[in-house]
Amino acid sequence: MSYAGLTPPFNIRGLTYDWFDAKWLPVPRQWLTPDDIRYAYPAQDGSIHMVFPYTGADTSVPDSKALLGYLLAVEPDGIYGTPGPLILERIGWDGGITVIDQGHYSNTVLVGSGGVAYGSKDSGTVHDIDRIDTRTGSVQPWFRSISENLRAVGTDGYGNPLIVAVDSTGGSIWLATAPSTSDEPSGQPLGRFSQDPGTVTVVAVAGVYWIESTTAGLFQYNPAVPNSFGRVSSFTGYIAGPCY
Numbered sequence: 001m002s003y004a005g006l007t008p009p010f011n012i013r014g015l016t017y018d019w020f021d022a023k024w025l026p027v028p029r030q031w032l033t034p035d036d037i038r039y040a041y042p043a044q045d046g047s048i049h050m051v052f053p054y055t056g057a058d059t060s061v062p063d064s065k066a067l068l069g070y071l072l073a074v075e076p077d078g079i080y081g082t083p084g085p086l087i088l089e090r091i092g093w094d095g096g097i098t099v100i101d102q103g104h105y106s107n108t109v110l111v112g113s114g115g116v117a118y119g120s121k122d123s124g125t126v127h128d129i130d131r132i133d134t135r136t137g138s139v140q141p142w143f144r145s146i147s148e149n150l151r152a153v154g155t156d157g158y159g160n161p162l163i164v165a166v167d168s169t170g171g172s173i174w175l176a177t178a179p180s181t182s183d184e185p186s187g188q189p190l191g192r193f194s195q196d197p198g199t200v201t202v203v204a205v206a207g208v209y210w211i212e213s214t215t216a217g218l219f220q221y222n223p224a225v226p227n228s229f230g231r232v233s234s235f236t237g238y239i240a241g242p243c244y
Helices: none
Strands: 016-018 023-025 039-042 048-051 058-060 071-075 078-084 087-093 096-103 117-122 126-133 139-145 149-155 161-167 170-175 188-193 201-206 208-212 217-221 230-233
Touching: 039 071, 058 188, 096 117, 117 149, 126 161, 139 149, 139 161, 149 201, 188 208, 188 217
Parallel strands: none
Antiparallel strands: 016 023, 039 048, 048 058, 071 078, 078 087, 087 096, 117 126, 126 139, 149 161, 161 170, 170 188, 201 208, 208 217, 217 230
16 A cells, blocks of 8 residues: 655654554554554654554653654564664663664664664765664674665565665665675665655565655565566555555
């Protein structure tokens, strides 16, 4: 599913479809836990609220004002946010703040399930995506390019990142299943966009990747079919969740 014309502050009625409770939720997909049990949102007073869709119970998470409203992702172990330009923090559901990382651009950090996150950094003309262990804070170089800007846009079922690499001629998308510090992109290239794809969202259903671009439309990639990356719709927007 996709939703067109979506821009912050997410002031439309439904952004994510919750299959568990059979209802639309007023938050982007990354603010809903992977098990669909609860979601979070930033309140006007600066705190982060937790909501259980099944009952509608809405409570404030203790000490969550420390995130300054910069909510990034919601996972079973708590709420992740980026209250500073190089800061990734987690607040547990009962309060308690953990600074996880202070070395990657906050607007590029992707928090995946299973205790991993990915963030980008630059060193001169070298662009890197690093894997961050959200439990220990340890950092491992994962993907590099000397000519393209990089951003992690999703993960596969094993926590490996899907990375969009953009240059002056367009963009490509890669699945990086192992760490590398090669000066050129390494991993499995899934396909290429003929233009800068803008914001990219990804969801995997039954082993097939659905890849939505805000400028180029909806693409599909099936790992079981060689050279299967292709556009299936010119509809642009954001993926609201998987369809079953």
